[in-house]
Every structure is written in C-alpha cells, then in structure tokens.
Amino acid sequence: MAGVHIGDEQTFNESALVAPVNLISHATVRGAVARLQDDHGIADADTAFRALLTVSQRYDVKLRHLSAAVSTTDAATRTTSGPAPALSFSLRGRGDAPKRSDVLADLLTTAVDLFSAPAGAVQLRDAKHGGLCIESHAGLTEQFRHHFSYLEDEGSAAAYATAHCEVVRVDDVAVSPLYSFIDMEVLAQCGVRAELAVPMCDEDGRNWGAVTVMFDSRRPRVDPFAVEMLHGHADSCAQWLRWYDQAVMPRLVDAVHEVAAASVEEAAGTAVSA
Incomplete structure (x- = not known):
C-alpha cells in the first residue's frame, strides 16, 4: 500500500491507490450528469447517471467516452458524415453502431x-x-x-x-x-x-x-x-x-437524452398517480 512516513507515524496517500484515469473519469461523468440535470430539469443526480449508464451498457461504449460526448455535443456543432471509412486492419468498423x-x-x-x-x-x-x-x-x-x-x-x-x-x-x-x-x-x-x-x-x-x-x-x-x-x-x-x-457518438448522445427525458416523464406520471 502506498504511503509516506512522517516521524514514527505512517500516513497513506489515498490518491495513489486510485488509477489516474479513474479520477478524470469521475470528473467527466459528474460533468455529464450536471448537463443532463440542467437540460431536463432532473433534481436527482442518480436519475441522470442511470441514463448515461443505460446507454453505455446498451451500446457497449465506455462511460467516460459517452459522458465526454454528452458534455460537449450540441445540435449546432454537429456535422454530417458519410459511410465509415474502410480500415486497413479490421472488418469490424462498419454497421449501424460499430464498437x-x-x-x-x-x-x-x-x-x-x-x-x-x-x-x-x-x-x-x-x-x-x-x-x-x-x-x-x-x-x-x-x-x-x-x-x-x-x-x-x-x-x-x-x-x-x-x-x-x-x-x-x-x-x-x-x-x-x-x-x-x-x-x-x-x-x-x-x-x-x-x-x-x-x-x-x-x-x-x-x-x-x-x-x-x-x-x-x-x-x-x-x-x-x-x-x-x-x-x-x-x-x-x-x-x-x-x-x-x-457519425456515431451524436446518435448515442441523443439516446442518452431520450432515456433521461423518459425518466422525467415517468417520474411525473408516478407523481400524478400518487
């Protein structure tokens, strides 16, 4: 376990136990959660996070990568794109949602x-x-x-x-x-x-x-x-x-927003029923 000695005592550097990529991943996910809360009026951060997690698992895309796209993608900045370029080393880059x-x-x-x-x-x-x-x-x-x-x-x-x-x-x-x-x-x-x-x-x-x-x-x-x-x-x-x-990430971002919006509608319906 990582640590440093000060006198006769040992203190542990907790950040050294966490991979650096996890630290930036957490920050990226928090940013995406905040964006979803603002865009959809979601009070509960867990609800926004579940929208991210649902799409991440459905399309097998890393949560960090998806969260970064949610934080930075706007309709005004999107560009059209043609078919996937051929890869010189793989045949797995084609299809509707290649991994x-x-x-x-x-x-x-x-x-x-x-x-x-x-x-x-x-x-x-x-x-x-x-x-x-x-x-x-x-x-x-x-x-x-x-x-x-x-x-x-x-x-x-x-x-x-x-x-x-x-x-x-x-x-x-x-x-x-x-x-x-x-x-x-x-x-x-x-x-x-x-x-x-x-x-x-x-x-x-x-x-x-x-x-x-x-x-x-x-x-x-x-x-x-x-x-x-x-x-x-x-x-x-x-x-x-x-x-x-x-071509692909904007569609995944749209899917996240759709799940988030559906969650808001579901919560509103539940509140009315109650």
Missing part, C-alpha cells in the same frame, strides 16, 4: 503480431481532459495499467509520439530521458525493456494518440517495413475514430 472497443482491439492485435511483441497498448487523447488514456492493452500488468493509465505530458514514448506525430523508438527504457526514475522502476518491474510508439493521425493532421508495442529485451530487432505498415494502420484507425465521433 469502438472492437476496432481498437483489432489494431492492437495487428501491432503486436507485426513485431511478435509480448505486450502492447493503444492510448488515445481523452476527449475532455486532453491527456492519454489506455483504451486497449495486451500483456500488461495491473501495475503498468495503473501507473500509465492517464498521462498529461510527454512523459512516455506514446505521449511524445502523440504530441509530435512521429514514430518514437526507445531501445532501452532504463536510460531514456522520456521517463522519470519512478517510471523506469515500474517498467522494469513489468518486464518492459524497449518500446516502439507509432502516432495515430487523421487526414486533417489531428493526433488521436499512439499504438505502442513493448519488448522484453533491450535493442530489439525492428523491421522497418513493419513500422511502415503499423503507421498506415494507425492512421487508418485515426480516420475511423474521426468518423465515429462525427
């Missing part, structure tokens, strides 16, 4: 397979707070997922790749200036010795995040052709994410 998690999982599987790597992650910019969140992962320990769950600056290969929209190769994480001493300790304990981070940039040049493959040995052999292939797949995914946020 974002499926597409990210397919990108990660493709990345790990290209380099025969033991671990990897897809990290995307949070729509509300701007930092990088781990959205899909394979072969990573709980300690790694906790420590790197949300990154606000360039303190990792993935964060640097995202900020500069360039491929970042780290042959030895133990001596990389990208990482702090604490980061290096976590990487060492998790068996990560080297990394390759590839940015995800759409056709407008927006940096969505990065896909990272991780190696259990220093200075791994990396096929340049595989890097180019992954770069193409990552950009393909970024273009699809852009389409998803324009």
